[in-house]
Amino acid sequence: MPSVTNMLRDKNQHGQRRYSAFGLLRKGLSNQPWPRVWREVPLKDSYDVVIIGGGVHGLATAYYLAVNHGITNVAVVDKAYLGSGGSGRNTAIVRSNYLTPEGVAFYDRSLTLYNSMADDLNINVMFSERGHLTLAHNDSSLRTMHWRAEVNKLQDIDSSVIDPAEIKKIVPSLDVTSEARYPILGALYHPPGGIIRHDAVVWGYARAADAYGVEMHQKTEVLDILVEGGEGRDGKGAGGQVTGVMTNRGKISAPIVVNCTAGWASLISDMAGVDLPISTRPLQAAVTEPVKVFLPAVVVSGSLHTYVSQTDRGELVFGAAVDPYNNYSIRGSLEFTEGLAGHVMELMPGISRMKLLRQWAGLCDMTPDYSPIMGATPVEGFLCDVGWGTYGFKAGPVSGEAMAECIATEKMPAIIAAFGLERFAKGDLVGEKGAAAVGH
């Protein structure tokens, strides 16, 4: 199987295409432009697969369809620009210290793919394996941290509970004294966790998929999903067969349509007559002005509803829990910034003079068991990779890999077998809620 790196090396009709220090040097000396990161091509009227949603899930699915299964007549359509949804709005934390053995195996695969992504995709996604600390402020959360650590150890995941003195050594800015209102009693320490440049992941998958012939179509909004022979309204719904999508740029025929959206997943699925048990809630985040780097690890506090990391650019990036109500607004609220600031200053009193630069929100599609909905639906040819709640970014690579396999083989791969839509009608909910709901 040809690697992306080789593909990119071969394509020298565009000139130097492969990214490297040498390439930068040559381009710098020759003043030659780099070729387009992905091509701008006319929209065709039919494809083998249409993927709705140009985020990390949709693009990874397209990439693995091409590279693992040789399916390249694929269009990824997005109503805005690539990475405009959750992929560009998350706080870019990745980790694998989950609570259940199934959860651990799933996210560990994702972490492995993130780890080798720079090589696989020939783009520096700046994966910063800086360590991930989940703080415990009371004995019950400390007990949960021990639980996670013990499960993780048995799965060979680097994860352990450390005490306040060790925490202080890793993150000197934290207040680990007993004077704090919610003293830090310990933390789950996960050295392989870290942050990554989320946009680069999106662009990397798009560029690599493009090299295999996959087409990316931005500003292409799906207005309807075309289904024939179903039991529902207009021949949609159960028993039907997908025939394509109607977009703002015209009709596209396709025997397979994949919903890889977030925030609007239930509305998109409804276009095919498929009901999803999803409620949508905003998740807010914010960033400060840059200062010299002082925070070397990702710090999460479930009790204080916050997580924080510092980018290599020096900005602190914060997130919180999802808003407590259903909403499609991504405007952000004043209360969120107030609560956030109060909580991070509980952790790090010394940062009171740092200034909040920007706040935003993304939309999270929450399912009843906080687990995703993946694979086939009652409509033949219409597949889903949705319902990722607050942790879709972490799962992007492994989801794409599994969805590609699911599309190519028409079978649910074992790693996502528990995530089928039918589970809600059978009482077979997935249990990662305990860990996934805790935070990042």
Place this chain on the structure above:
Amino acid sequence: MSTLSDRLSAQPGEIIDRSSKLRFTWNGKGVTGFAGDTIASALMANNVQVVSRSMKYHRPRGYMTADYWDPNGSVQLASEPNVRSGHRQLQEGMKVSAQNVWPSLDRDVRAVNGVLGRFLTAGFYYKTFMHPRSLWPTYEKVLATFAPGGKVDLDAPSGYFDKRYAHPDVVVAGGGPSGLAAAIDAARAGAKVMLVEHTHHLGGHLLWGSDGDRAVLAQLLTELAEADVEVLVDSTVTGRYEDNWIGISQRSHPGVEERLIKARAKMLVVAGGLIERPYVFEGNDLPGVMMSSAVRRSMAMYAVRPGSRAVVLSANAEGDAAVEALTAAGVEVAAVVDPRNGQDLVRAKGSRRVESVELADGRSVEADLLVIAAGWTSPTSLINMAGDRPSFDDSCGRFFPTDPPETVLVTGGMAGDGTTEEIVEHGRATGDLAARRASTVAHRLQAATTRAQSVDEIEPVWAADSRIALGRWSHPGLYRASTHGIVDYSEDVSSKDLVAAAKEGYDSVELLKRYTTATMGPSQGKLSTVNTVAILGEARGETIAEVGTTVWRPPFAPISLGALGGRKFEPIRVSAMHRWHEANGATPIIAGQWIRPEHYGDPAAEVRKTRSGVGLIDVSPLGKLDLQGADVPKLLNHLYTNTWNKLPIGGVRYGIMCAEDGIVLDDGVTGRLGENHYLMTTTSSGAATVWEWAENWLQTEHPDWDVSVTPVTTAYASMNLAGPKSREVLSSLVDDIDLDPEDFRYMQLRTGRIAGVDNCIMWRIGFTGELSFELHVPAGYGEAVWRSVMEAGAEFGITPFGLEGQRIMRLEKGHFIVGQDTDGLSLAPATGLDALIKLDKPDFAGKPELSWALENYEGPLVVAVQPVDPNVVPGEASQIIDPIDKRILGRITSARYSPTLERSVCLAQVEPQFATAGSRLTIKMIDGSLQEAVVQEHHAHFDPEGERLRG
């Protein structure tokens, strides 16, 4: 080279106080300024030309806008990073230094990046540092040293910050001529007005205008003084949220470092003025390249001479005024470049400051100052936040509001162009309109509340917008000259970078922004957004309107975390008996908001004394909900999994609650006090959750049910008197309650007088496994009753016991704790209490899931476990594994050494095939060693028949 250190002679509008000299340091060197100076004006007066180094190439940078938005003007002020020196007022003794330089501002080693610039195009880091992978952490560390910004002093005291709520009729954002006029006329029309000005001085551009401008300002300030307006200077409207919920950062409140004012304004007037837009050309970031407004402001307000020989690019009247002002101040104007006549410049040259300017006509003019008047950017953030998408007017070269909500009015330069008089008139009309609309909004708000009786029935008419619109003066669209230059100064992004990135495919404004980081730095794109869009348009062959713009997000100006967080108001909850506990040697434990006794020195002794005699524990944090109404049984049936139809008055029943997914949510007992009156108890940690859960069902699904829920957790002090002697202790304290075990039985309640206190509730339950009475007494008498019980118990050897003693005893008895022995994955059948799940009820929370679960439950079960070695106490969370393949079969959820049984006792969750009595388990201890344990027949390690608690 010019000498800039001399101030100009007294200027008519100057605001410095030459009689008050202030000493401060710049990079450790002592310098002076005047009261009224900003740090920037004082530094400029001290001939400081290079104030910072740029982020990536570490190019020398000087003042360009010399105000808050100056991307070059951030300095370190003692322990405070990123201080806007163009905005912060000078104070005696300030320690100011350049930030992000190494080793010093003058000689910055990283300036070598400038030479390598052609290889370090925007986004270069995505294309390199990949090999070898093992070196990336090292690369990353090096990259991180390039992070811009100052240093946070983590040990500095955090300062005093505060918050305030306000309910003005009208908030006016911006104290220039239009904002002043709007505030005055809104107040005259009867509105309660807040006028918020970002800088320290009202007046906007009138402050550095003509004599006529200053006269207008004087007149407005006189009118303002007479009007009833709350004026906030050095304050910023940072955000406009839903329904005119306005955030204001006030930096000028005495004694407070920064205060967040949260205002629910009926109307918002946006009078933000315009920000002068830089022009893109080679050398446009050299020190000595300044905006015309910066030059005029520096001269007029601070009497600072910005240079000695100037070239002025003037595309508008403001640029012409700058030429006039420079000449008047004795600065030689060597050339005026007027794009209105087709003139242009090509590049500015110089090493550490502008030395000459190359013009499009081929001339090269020597100059140390290049003044730019190329047009404006409209800071539309606030109307953006109100949902408006501003539209670009090509003929004026700037954005205008499209269709803001009716409760947001725009005036001043953001609304259009006009003479000073026209601008003031527009402001006045806007203020009047805002006041009239505010009265309608006020009426609507009042009518919408539940106390609406006092509202007039007739709603005031919604005032129509009859303002005479401001004009739109045509202005050349000047974005980039024939050469490339810096577009985003704080991010060091050039027009060349933008064009290259667009050609590479990052060709929508959002992609371009994310890839190059243009507009994402500390100045939030105030100076760079329009030029970024223009250059993208150039690359794509589209107009600015076609390219569109990015969405401005809050805050309008950065706001400190201290102000957002405010004072700490984290509640601490203690029971009515807390003083007693403290006086009697209790060791405290933090349990959420509560602080309660963990033990009084020796928890094992507390257990032994309670088991053999009597003990008393403070259980006040138990959640308590008073339920009243005819439909309470319906609510109970819905929340609990068991049935509640036949609970008699005086009866108490235990139940578990599940969420809709069948996961155990909480448990507790509920007693029936009267015909329609119940008291529900929840776990301590679940008190708030269960209340919200009950209200959620009542308010959304069953508003027709006659049930009132009142949280009374802190209305009662609660204590549990446990042990075989508890009845004897109690008998001397009650007179109207019969304690006879034949009459007052297990799981019953009584109300009456305890230790002389009326209206107490007492019920017999047994979490500890002992005969026990739980007393709920009016909180005000809690300590008195507690003392009485302790006194009465003295002859029986009573002991107080804490949370730890209770945990030991409940574990000996095998009572599980929701959230410890169950978890976020535990379906109700895991508890083994299948008998409490009544599927024959028509509905209850979690029923569908539980129906499936009961049919074929394969999940883990809670069981009692005893290690074979009685002295081994496994750590909680120790995993139970298959010793051969290490598969996880379960885990220890609770473990203690039992003083009663003198051995270790545990509760565990295990897979069902290992849950039968006698099953041998392998425990992987936290230290990795393995221990054998045996599953017990009953959950209860102690008194499985329950003879003691029924006694």
